[in-house]
Amino acid sequence: MTGDLGKAWDRVTDPAKLDIIATTQAKDNERCRLEVSRSFISDTLTVPSKEMCDYAVQASLGDDVYHEPNTAALEAHMARLFGKEAALFVPSGxxxxxxxxxxxxxxxxxxxLCDHRAHVYACEAGGVAFHSGAQVIPVIPSNRHHLTLDDIQKFIVLDEDIHFALTQVIELENTLHGSxxxxxxxxxxSEFARKRGIKMHLDGARIWHVAVETGTPLDVLCEPFDxxxxxxxKGLGAPVGxxxxxxxxxxxxARWFRKTFGGGMRQTGFFAASVAYALTHNFPKLAAVxxxxxxxERGLLELGVEITGSVETCMVFYNPSPIGTNYTExxxxxxxxxxxxxxxxxxLVVHIQTSEQAIDDxxxxxxxxxxxxKAAGFVRPAGKVDDGSYKDIYVRRK
Known part of the structure; x- marks a missing residue:
């Protein structure tokens, strides 16, 4: 473009130009992967490997609000894998x-009705009340591990007393904080719920871990749920979704509501391909995790640290006070x-990119x-130390 009009357009477009790729980007990314390998904060911090990125850039092009081929293929695959009729790709859990x-x-x-530690209740910014106008009935499991039918029967609302809101969904989580x-x-x-016309929803953010640990196919694990x-x-290490x-x-x-929520996305092929890579290459790594x-956990026990939440999959909860120290220190x-x-x-969360050296360190x-x-005179307290972790460890966890 030449002349005065071209100059005018340049004045508009030039300020918008941006190059965010650093000259050291490749080294920066490798440093990020190293940092992730030494993080015990959450498995959400995993990053795409170079191999995943190389695979994903070959993805199809398309607008997912209309039709995106690779995303549609992923949704069809997920429906089959989980034994359901259909599936919908969304930005987040x-x-x-x-x-x-x-x-x-x-x-x-x-x-x-859900567990009082459930993500949908404790970590989704009051979304059930905001989006659906529903009351949440948070229940503390009597066994301090998982809800039982007896727990649910004590708190579920089944009658039509106008003082109460009928329970229409029972929400369970598997795993729940690694258990x-x-x-x-x-x-x-599920049998109890279906007899009464109550829907069952599973927050299976880490259901992959359950399948690997128990050797149970995903469709079998999820058959009881609507x-x-x-x-x-989480777990699989894909970047989004x-x-x-x-x-x-x-x-x-749900697809209609996804649009209402602002979750209709455009070029999602890259994300779908990343998921396909993760399902193929990362899912099998969870046994090693x-x-x-x-x-x-064994190392902590050998040091005399108290385990407050035993390992079932990828998390261990611990209390260091028996050896005289604290989390901050x-x-x-x-x-x-x-x-x-x-x-x-x-x-402590272990994930597919956690290094053995990080465990040792x-x-x-x-x-x-x-x-x-010990050299300073600390004496281990007698008996079991209760640091209240059952109540506290679930707050603001992802």
């Missing part, structure tokens, strides 16, 4: 859960290492602190 609630709940007043929900209890709850949310960035599965009618209505987590010491460790309190930090405290 939170949106997937919220879409499920909004789609199941038709006419208020109504309530949703596996026994399948026989899920079946008992809808399932499965996350691709979750899938919601259910009947054709349910997913068609569980083994590494148990190795971490541990985190500060870990940050001072030549290659720092990133910690998040009482919960973390245990060495605790070993050094324990030796220092």
């Amino acid at each position: 939170t949106m997937s859960n919220q879409l499920a609630m909004r789609t199941h709940l038709k006419q208020p007043p109504y309530s949703v 596996i929900f026994p399948q026989d209890e899920i079946i008992r709850i 809808s399932i949310s499965a996350c691709f960035s 979750s899938c919601l599965m259910g009947s054709k009618e349910f997913i068609a209505r 569980h083994q590494l987590t148990r190795r971490l 541990i985190a500060e010491r870990a940050e001072q290492l030549p290659s720092p460790l990133l910690l998040g309190g009482s919960r 973390f245990l060495n930090v605790l070993r050094s602190l324990a030796e220092e405290k």
